[in-house]
Amino acid sequence: MTIRLYDTRAQELRAFVPLDPSNVTMYVCGPTVQSGPHIGHVRAALSFDILRRWLEHRYGRVTFVRNVTDIDDKTLANATDVEPWWALAYRIEQEFSQAYAAIGILAPTYEPRATASVPQMQELIARLIERGHAYAAPDGSGDVYFDVRSWPDYGALTRQSVDAMEATADADPRGKRNPQDFALWKGAKSDEPADAVWASAWGEGRPGWHIECSAMSRRYLGPEFDIHGGGLDLRFPHHENELAQSTAAGDPFARYWVHNGLVTVDGQKMSKSLGNFTLASDVLRAHDPLVVRYALAAAHYRSSLDLSESSWAEAEAALGRIRTFMERAARAAGGDSGPVATDVPAAFAAAMDDDLGVPQALAVLHETVRAGNAALDDGDSDAAMKALRSVSVMTDVLGINPLSAQWGADAGGAAASALDTLVTTMIEQRAQARADKDWPAADRIRDAIAAAGITLEDSPDGTHWSIDG
Structure with a gap:
């Protein structure tokens, strides 16, 4: 077993060797809860959900940490007199959690939450000052900055030189030694909420964005952990700054850096600042959540994903083929498909081991579905049951098993229930027509069902229907 992951820092595929094979450790940058999640946020979280599931399949245990940035410039800016910053943060956090769970x-x-680890952030800042890599602004503002020129490895993640970087605009530049220095601690300001400050050795204030993740990852995973993940747009400045401040403080920090590709709209990154985003809630209202999961997972996690209406249609059709085979095989098994499979086919494992090759793994899954259907057509029950067991374990690993209780027996809700009632009634009418030898009526019913894109399968235990995939 050799898993290879693309390490953004090394800019190459590397064999994954965890610090502790009995407990893989992962830290993923979670949401900044300023406003509701768009579909790009959900795609990012799903990428690391699949990586986590695969690592759990391979190693058994994964300690997975995903933070919530609940104190930030944008969160404060979006607060109102009616909804204070902390109430806004909590409400938006729930929206993210609901979209993820869906x-x-x-x-x-x-x-x-970042606000629960402020003492750990202050401890890390004090260590950086003591080591000569951070300084309090001489203007008495209470700001504290990381001195990028004090750390020779600054820029190592994105392979940039300090001289080529633009000035950092995360704080007033008056107190900076260098324009690229970034804020570790932000002194309290008169135009910001009085309850958005904490006491510190440098005066009242609040943490900068970057110090939050360094402190929280250390608190929950220790000074060194296996994987740091996040969206490609976080590489600079956020992850670059995390790496610099943690290593400058003496921590080995993350051993592998993994970044997912972005969701694009007409070739542009989907973002709130560009105004070209699609809210996750809108997508989930329009499409079955399992279809959304499949569509977001179908492209390689490092690739850009340009979503369109055809994306949802293709995902729905693919899931329909999987569901139809699994239901058909389960009926043929009569409730006994043999021993439960615990491992995936070798080709599926090879695809997933190779930098989480979900597209190739899905190809193996669909080929197994095709082989299983052929076995059912040929009456080869042993081969069909073997295919069913393989499909079950592959879909479980990817979190897309359409028969899983997680998605409910009636994944389509009330609409699917109504459709089932209508089709079942037509099937009963067709059966009665055939019993009465009224062949024209039976044919008319059959043709009407087929015209709706529904396939009927007659078997000894009755007639079953499925939507054509």
Whole structure:
């Protein structure tokens, strides 16, 4: 077993060797809860959900930490007199959690809020000052900055030189030694809420964005952990700054850096600042959550994903083929498909081991579905049951098993229930027509069902229907 992951820092595929094979450790940058999640946020979380599931399949245990940034410039800016910043943060956090849960993203082992780790952030800042890599602004503002020129490895993640970087605009530049220095601590300001400050050795204030993740990952995973994940747009400045401040403080920090590709609209990154985003809630109202999961997972996690209406249609058709085979095989098994499979086919494992090759793994899954259907057509029950067991374990690993209780027996809700009632009634009418030898009526009913894109399968235990995939 050799898993290879693309390490953004090394800019190459590397064999994954965890610090502790009995407990893989992962930290993923979670949401900044300023406003509701768009579909790009959900795609990012899903990428690491699938990586986590695969690592759990391979190693058994994964300690997975995903933070919530609940204190930030934008959160404060979006607050109102009616909804204070902390209330806004909590409401938006719930929206993210609901969107994640809707498409089956597993809850993290720990989900710390930034506001609960301020003492750890202050401790890390003090260590950086003591080591000569941070300084309090001489203007008495209470700001504290990381001195990028004090750390020779600054820029190592994105392979940039300090001289080529633009000035950092995360704080007033008056107190900076260098324009690229970034804020570790932000002194209290008169135009910001009085309850958005904490006491510190440098005066009242609040943490900068970057120090939050360094402190929380250390608190929950220790000074060194296996994987740091996040969206490609976080590489600079956020992850670059995390790496610099943690290593400058003496921590080994993350051993592998993994970044997912972005969701694009007409070739542009989907973002709130560009105004070209699609809210996750709108997508989930329009499409079955399992279809959304499949569509977001079908492209390689490092690739850009340009979503369109055809994306949802293709995902729905693919899931329909999987569901139809699994239901058909389950009926043929009569409730006994043999021993439960615990491992996936070798080709599926090879695809997933190779930098989480979900597209190739899905190809193996669909080929197994085709082989299983052929076995059912040929009456080869042993081969059909073997295919069913393989399909079950592959879909479970990917979190897309359409028969899983997680998605409910009636994944389509009331609409699917109504459709089932109508089709079942037509099937009963067709059966009665055939019993009465009224062949024209039976044919008319059959043709009407087929015209709706529904396939009937007659078997000894009755007639079953499925939507054509």
